[in-house]
Amino acid sequence: MNPMALVKLKPLFEKFRENHPRIPQFMHTAAxxxxxxxxxxxxxxxxxxxxxxxxIKLNADDIELFDTLRKVLSEAGDQM
Known part of the structure; x- marks a missing residue:
């Protein structure tokens, strides 16, 4: 994955959060x-x-994907 792509996503995600302020808490709770x-x-x-x-019925492979994605996004957020 191109790290610069994550940098480009940050302002877009921040704007999304401004437009839909309840979504981040929902996603956190749902996760x-x-x-x-x-x-x-x-x-x-x-x-x-x-x-x-x-x-989508979830299986162990799906859980591994979501856990990895959560970790990558968390680390990316720390670096931005």
Whole structure:
């Protein structure tokens, strides 16, 4: 992964947090519930009201991915 890509993401993420201030706390709380056998349900509704939904049942490989991603993002945040 290009470290400069993470640097470019920082101001975009900060703007996202300004626009949606409750999301970071939600993500933090939700992350504590990610476990093998759990599920992540995603629903997107476009401006016309059309919906697309997915449900992902989590397994051990998924948990490893999320744990690694959390660690990488935490370390990147410390360096920015």
């Amino acid at each position: 504590s519930g990610i476990e093998d056998g759990g599920a992540i349900d995603i629903k997107v509704t476009n401006a016309a009201g059309q919906k697309i939904e997915a449900s």
